[in-house]
Amino acid sequence: MKIQEITSLISGTVVEGEAFIDRDIDCAFASDLMSDVLTLRTDKSVMLITGLCNTQTIRTCEMSDIKVVMFVRGKKVTEEMIELAEDNDMLLITTDFSLYRTAGILFNAGLPGVY
Numbered sequence: 361m362k363i364q365e366i367t368s369l370i371s372g373t374v375v376e377g378e379a380f381i382d383r384d385i386d387c388a389f390a391s392d393l394m395s396d397v398l399t400l401r402t403d404k405s406v407m408l409i410t411g412l413c414n415t416q417t418i419r420t421c422e423m424s425d426i427k428v429v430m431f432v433r434g435k436k437v438t439e440e441m442i443e444l445a446e447d448n449d450m451l452l453i454t455t456d457f458s459l460y461r462t463a464g465i466l467f468n469a470g471l472p473g474v475y
Contacts, residue, residue, distance in 0.1 A: 361385050361471045363428060363451060366407070369469055370455045370462050372430065376442045377451030385428060389474045390463045394420040402474055409466075411435060411459055418444040427451060432459045 364381050367374060374381060386404035391397055392412045397420050400406065407428040408421055413435035421429055422444070429445070430453040431437060437452055445452050455462055467473065 361466075361469070363407075363453075365469075366430075366466060366471065367453055369465050370430070370453075370457050372453045372455040375437045375452040375454055376445045377428075377449070380427070380449070380451045383428065383451065385471065387472045387474050388463070388466055389426075390459055392459070397421070397424055397426070400424055400426075400474060404474075406474060407471075409459060409462055413437065413441070415440055415444060417441075418448070418450065421450065422448050428453070430455065430462065432457055432462050 363383050385407045388407045390409040392410055406426050408426050409430045411433050413431045418441050428451045432455055434456040
């Protein structure tokens with residue numbers, strides 16, 4: 361699924377990485393526990409959906425080779441997070457929807473989960 365379609369479905373806003381809006385995403389993973397994110401083992405293109413909005417989230421995604429992060433519940437991305445994402449060619453999206461609603465909408469639209 362294209363990121364542009366994903367963003368539209370959840371009324372999202374691209375905060376960083378507009379140049380990557382045409383990327384394809386194979387699957388999504390929803391979690392606020394970065395320890396769970398670190399256990400992901402896949403060669404697919406994964407998008408993380410999370411409510412944990414801090415630099416550690418960006419660092420964890422960097423280590424896990426996740427290039428797209430969606431922050432839910434209206435979380436605000438900081439300048440430091442944007443700089444880290446830019447340095448790592450990441451795309452950051454925000455939505456006011458809850459984690460549950462966001463994951464449900466994307467799953468119903470055909471975006472599978474990692475597991």
